[in-house]
Each structure stands twice: as structure tokens, then as C-alpha cells.
Amino acid sequence: MTAVALWVVFGGLSGLFATIAFLIAIRAMQAPQLRIGEWLIAIAFIAPIGGAIIAIAWYSRRLGGAASQLEKGAESTARLAAIVESSQDAIIGKTLDGRITTWNAGAERMYGFTAAEAIGKPISMIVPKAGLVELGQILEGLRRGESTGRFETARLRKDGRTIVASVAITPIRDSTGRIIGASSIAHDVTEEKRVVEALALSEAKFRGLFESAADGIFVVEQQGLILDANPAGEALLGRDRSQLIGSRIEDLISAATPSSGSGFVEALTAGSLGANVYEGTAAAPDGRELRVQLSAQAVHRLGEDPRVVIIARNVTEQSEMQRKLLESERAASMGRLASFVAHEINTPLTNISLLASSIGRRSSDPEVQARLKKISAQGKIAAGITAELLKFARPRSTNLVETDLRDVVQAAADQAGVFRKPGVALRLDLGDDPLVLRIDPIRMNEVFVNLLKNAFEATANGEVGVQSETTDDAFLLTVSDTGSGIPSEVRKRLFEPFVSTKGKGEGTGLGLALSKSFVIGHGGDISVSSEVGRGSTFTVRLPRGAPTSPADLSSTRAGTH
Incomplete structure (x- = not known):
């Protein structure tokens, strides 16, 4: 506006200057020889006007330069504002008492508040209660x-969700250097x-599993x-x-693998062996x-040499158990043979x-x-052994009856009483309440x-006792x-x-096996x-919900439980 006014004044003075000059020219034509006084009067009019014109022209030029600088400054400010507005980070301006003065689009995206909702509000609106002291x-x-250098802290979104923000805060100064506010980039x-x-959690889990x-x-x-080994290794x-790291795994563990023309580890990393299970020593x-x-499994990471993770399980005991199982199966076959022999030898x-008996009657x-x-005694022993073998091999059919266990124990005590030595007492503590089971x-x-x-038979002196105990789900009978x-x-x-x-010769070793069965x-x-x-x-523990039908009662043979 000032520049326009100056140009109007400049134009007016120039017109006045031109008018006076024109009048002097006309006067000179009418009177070619002007008196000196007239020249002085003309100069007195023209000189100030010319000086004013020159001054106005100089000032106008200078003012035009300032206007150009102002235009450039405005362009720079607009460019900076565009950068702030288009930034993906949240850029916020605030006063020293924490009032928000500027709020860019990045802040809207990050915190969920629009600029209209945020400007003028305290910055504490995006700070959780736990962070107010820090603020x-x-x-x-x-x-x-x-x-404040860049630091990580918690911030609060409009929807109530807490986020983690990396924040840097710097003071804002005016042209005199006075601090008038602060800006933060988050x-x-x-x-x-x-x-x-x-x-980190995955690494911790792996390390935990590894260890x-x-x-x-x-x-x-x-x-x-070897680069690493766990405690089990x-x-x-x-x-x-410390002793294992740097040692060759193949010097410590040998693997029975298909011939690959190279070491076990090299074959794995080369892909000539799959991720299979191998036996070794x-x-x-x-x-x-x-x-x-x-x-084992080869692990290939981008930019790194391949590594192999080898898991070694000690199966020595398992192999021994398998050996024993084979022996048990052979023993079972022998048992079946013994059953056959026992059956055939009865005749x-x-x-x-x-x-x-016939000879005894005649002689x-x-x-x-x-x-x-002696023959009769040995025959009875052999018959007893065959009877036990047959009982073991071919359990008889079952007959479930509602029975008081106290009666069963009392009858068993009477039968087994013939084996009680003179110095041994029998104590039955079966309680007063019936112990009824099917x-x-x-x-x-x-x-x-x-x-x-x-x-x-095991007690020469002392006591043999039977005691009952009832729990919520079972009857317990102990023989001590x-x-x-x-x-x-x-x-x-x-x-x-x-x-x-x-x-030797005092028992078949089938009694307890049959009992457990x-x-x-x-x-x-x-x-x-x-x-x-x-x-x-x-x-002996018998559940109170005992079998209710013969089909429920297992006829599992002793030795297979």
C-alpha cells in the first residue's frame, strides 16, 4: 500500500515539474532574454520538485527491494509450513505453560485429535497420569x-489407547532471544x-528351551x-x-547316515541329507x-554361513528296555509253552x-x-505247579456278587492259618461297618x-495284621x-x-502276579x-465304583498289567 502511495506522489510531482518546465519554455520563446531574477524564480520552483522526484524514485526502489525480500520470506514460511504439515511425525507447538499452539496433520494421525480439538488445550491431554510429573x-x-534430547515415553490417544512415542523437545525463541514456547517432534x-x-521374548524363549x-x-x-551347547549336551x-566350543562334533558323536562322501555336518549344509532322525553313538x-x-536341521540366514542345529537324545535306556521287551516276549512264549506242557503233563x-496208590494197596x-x-508227595508238588500254571494261563470266568469284604478276609485268614507259626499273632481290624462291593x-x-x-511264611515271630480303611472313593485293606x-x-x-x-522248590512265583492281575x-x-x-x-485298593458286570471285570493275565 505504501509503495502505491509513493508512486502516486511521484507521478504528481513529475507532472508539476513538466508543467513548470513547459511554462518557462513558452516564456523563453516570448522573451528570449530572461532577466536573471526570472531564472532564479524558475530554478527555485524546479529544483525542489526535481529533488523530491529523485528522492521518491530512490525510496521507491529501496521499498521495492524490501517488498521482494518480504515476498521471499513469505514463500519460505509457506514452504516450511508445508513441510511441517506433510510430515509423518507429530509436530506440536506449545507455550511455556503447556498450551498447544500448533498441531500438524501428523499429530492428528498419531493422537486422533483434530487441530481444532487440540489447539488451545493443555498438552497434558495426551500424557497419561503416570507421565504428568515427567511433563x-x-x-x-x-x-x-x-x-530435551530424544527419549521414549508413553502418550495417550483420543480413543484411550496408550502408545509409545519417541519425542524430542526444543525451546522456541523470538527475535530478541527470549524463550516464548517450545516445539516437539514425536x-x-x-x-x-x-x-x-x-x-526379545522369542530369543528368551529359545534360550530358555535351549538351556x-x-x-x-x-x-x-x-x-x-561347535559354536554352542546346552547343559544337557x-x-x-x-x-x-567351554571345552565343547571349538571342538568338532564328529569327534564326539558319530552318526550312522547314508554314505555322502563327506562329513555328517557338511552333508546336511549341502542339502544331501534331509531333516531325518539318525542313530549314532x-x-x-x-x-x-x-x-x-x-x-539335525541346517539353518540358512541371509548373508551368513549356514549353521546346523543338532539334537542328541540319549536312548541307551530305551534300547535296553527294547531288549528287555524282546526277552519278555520270549518269556511269554515260554509261558505259553509251559502252559501247554502243564496241561499235557496232568494226564x-x-x-x-x-x-x-494201586501198588500201595498191594504191597x-x-x-x-x-x-x-515220596512218589505221592512229589506228584502232589508237580500237580500243584501245573495247577498254578493253568490258573495263570487260563483265568476262569468271573462271577460278580454283592460281597462284604470283611467276610472274604475272614475266610482267607482261616484258610491261610495253617501256615501261621506258633509265635505269630493274627490281628484283624476290619471295623464295624460293612465293606460291600460287587x-x-x-x-x-x-x-x-x-x-x-x-x-x-515270612514271619517267624511277631504279628500279621489286616486293617481296613474307607475313603470317599475306595476301600483300602492292608496286610502287614x-x-x-x-x-x-x-x-x-x-x-x-x-x-x-x-x-528253590518252595513256590512258583505266580501268586503275587495272579493277585495283582x-x-x-x-x-x-x-x-x-x-x-x-x-x-x-x-x-489293596478297591474303588467303591467297582465293576458291575462280568464284562467290566478284566481277565488280564498276570504279567501283562
Whole structure:
């Protein structure tokens, strides 16, 4: 506006100057010789006007330069505003008391508030309660002229969600250097933090699994050198991690793999072996050869040499169990053969018994009678063995009856009483309440006869007792003695067929195996605790929801439980 006014004045003075000059020219034409006074008057008019014109022209030019600078400044300001507005980061201006003065589009996207909603409001609207103390400290520092380097903090969105922001805050000064406010640039790093934390968690989980795994895990580089090993791997090979790192895995563990023309690790990294499971061997710390099962996988990372993760599982015990299983199967076959033999031998045993009886009736020779008695005794022993074998091999059909267990135990005690030695007392503590279950009384009678017979035979002096206990879901009956006890190595196999604590020829070793089979068939279990020299206790547990039909009652053969 000032420039326009100056140009109007400049035009007016120029017109006046031209008019005076024209009049002087006319006067000069009328009077070629002007007097000196007239020239002075003309000059007095023209000189100021010319000076004014020159001054106005100079000032106008200078003002035009200033206007050009102002236009350039306006362009620069507009460009800066465009940069701020188009920035993906949240750029916020605020006063020293925390009032928002500017709010760009990035802030709208990051915090959810529009500029109209934010400008004029306190900056605390985007700060969680837990961060208000921190905000007060920042504003106090800004008033002292301090800048805040980039830091991560929590911020609050309009929808109430808390985000993580990376923020930098600097003071704003006027032309005199006085601090009049502050600007902050914030970037939402919530997702980046989530990814970093997820990666850290994944690494922690891997490290946790790596360290706690029961199998040995080895991280191996392409040439087979161990880079890392977990504690199970240290225990497997009997070496510390520091000793394992740098060692060749193939010097410690050998793998039985298809011929590949190279080492196991090289073949894996080259892709000539798949991610299969291989058998191998390793040397135990005590020098024993261990059987190991190996699984391995090559890991290829961009820009890095491939590595191999090898998992080694000690299957020595498993292999031993498989060997024992094969032996057990062979023993089962022998049992079936024994059953066949027992069945087939019953006929000649019967004939022998009949012939011995016939000879006894016809002969009165004392020596003959003595020998016949021995034959009869041995025949009875053989018949007892075959009867046990047949009972073991071919359990009879079941007959479930509502039965009071107290009656079963009392009958078994009467039957087994013949084995009780003179110095042994029998104590029955079965309570006053009935212990009624739907069971096969004959089978359960056999169980308690076996247990009481064994207890009486193991006890020379002291006491054999039977005690009952009722729980919410079962009846417990314990048969205890103060006898010799059972060694731990025998106790582990006590319920297996043909295992006996008695001397040679004193038992078949089938009684406890049959007993456990019968108890398991009723849905229960039988266990033993014993201390050598102090006696043993057998506990029979029968669930109160016992089988209700013969189909429910297992006829599992002893030895297969």
C-alpha cells in the first residue's frame, strides 16, 4: 500500500515539474532574454520538485527491494509450513505453560485429535497420569532454556489407547532471544517396540528351551565346529561348554547316515541329507558307549554361513528296555509253552498217582511204602505247579456278587492259618461297618490267601495284621507283617510272573502276579512297602465304583498289567 502511495506522489510531482518546465519554455520563446531574477524564480520552483522526484524514485526502489525480500520470506514460511504439515511425525507447538499452539496433520494421525480439538488445550491431554510429573519437569527445563534430547515415553490417544512415542523437545525463541514456547517432534514407535519386545521374548524363549531341554542341543558351523551347547549336551558328553566350543562334533558323536562322501555336518549344509532322525553313538564320561538318536536341521540366514542345529537324545535306556521287551516276549512264549506242557503233563501225573496208590494197596513192604509216599508227595508238588500254571494261563470266568469284604478276609485268614507259626499273632481290624462291593469273591479270596500265606511264611515271630480303611472313593485293606522284609532289587520285580522270595522248590512265583492281575481286573491296584529286617506291608485298593458286570471285570493275565 505504501509503495502505491509513493508512486502516486511521484507521478504528481513529475507532472508539476513538466508543467513548470513547459511554462518557462513558452516564456523563453516570448522573451528570449530572461532577466536573471526570472531564472532564479524558475530554478527555485524546479529544483525542489526535481529533488523530491529523485528522492521518491530512490525510496521507491529501496521499498521495492524490501517488498521482494518480504515476498521471499513469505514463500519460505509457506514452504516450511508445508513441510511441517506433510510430515509423518507429530509436530506440536506449545507455550511455556503447556498450551498447544500448533498441531500438524501428523499429530492428528498419531493422537486422533483434530487441530481444532487440540489447539488451545493443555498438552497434558495426551500424557497419561503416570507421565504428568515427567511433563512438569520438561516444561520447567524449557523455561530455563534447556532442550530435551530424544527419549521414549508413553502418550495417550483420543480413543484411550496408550502408545509409545519417541519425542524430542526444543525451546522456541523470538527475535530478541527470549524463550516464548517450545516445539516437539514425536514418532509413534509402538509397533517397533512390540516387534523388538517380541523378538526379545522369542530369543528368551529359545534360550530358555535351549538351556532347559532334556536333550543335548549343539549349534555347529559348516565345518563341524561347535559354536554352542546346552547343559544337557554338556552332561551327555561329560564336558563343560567351554571345552565343547571349538571342538568338532564328529569327534564326539558319530552318526550312522547314508554314505555322502563327506562329513555328517557338511552333508546336511549341502542339502544331501534331509531333516531325518539318525542313530549314532557317543562316549559317556565314564567311558561307556552311549546310543544316541540324532535329529539335525541346517539353518540358512541371509548373508551368513549356514549353521546346523543338532539334537542328541540319549536312548541307551530305551534300547535296553527294547531288549528287555524282546526277552519278555520270549518269556511269554515260554509261558505259553509251559502252559501247554502243564496241561499235557496232568494226564501222566494222574496215572502216576493212580499207579502208586494201586501198588500201595498191594504191597506191605515198608521200604516200598516209604518210596510210594515220596512218589505221592512229589506228584502232589508237580500237580500243584501245573495247577498254578493253568490258573495263570487260563483265568476262569468271573462271577460278580454283592460281597462284604470283611467276610472274604475272614475266610482267607482261616484258610491261610495253617501256615501261621506258633509265635505269630493274627490281628484283624476290619471295623464295624460293612465293606460291600460287587466283586468276584473267589478271586478276591485268592488274593488275600496269597498275601496272608506269604506274610505268615515270612514271619517267624511277631504279628500279621489286616486293617481296613474307607475313603470317599475306595476301600483300602492292608496286610502287614513283622517278618524279614523284601530287598529293594526284588521288590521292584515282585509282581512279575515267576519272581519269588522263597527258596528253590518252595513256590512258583505266580501268586503275587495272579493277585495283582485280579485286583487290577476289579479296577483297583496293589502296592508294597518293605524294610529289610522290619517287615512288609501290602495295600489293596478297591474303588467303591467297582465293576458291575462280568464284562467290566478284566481277565488280564498276570504279567501283562
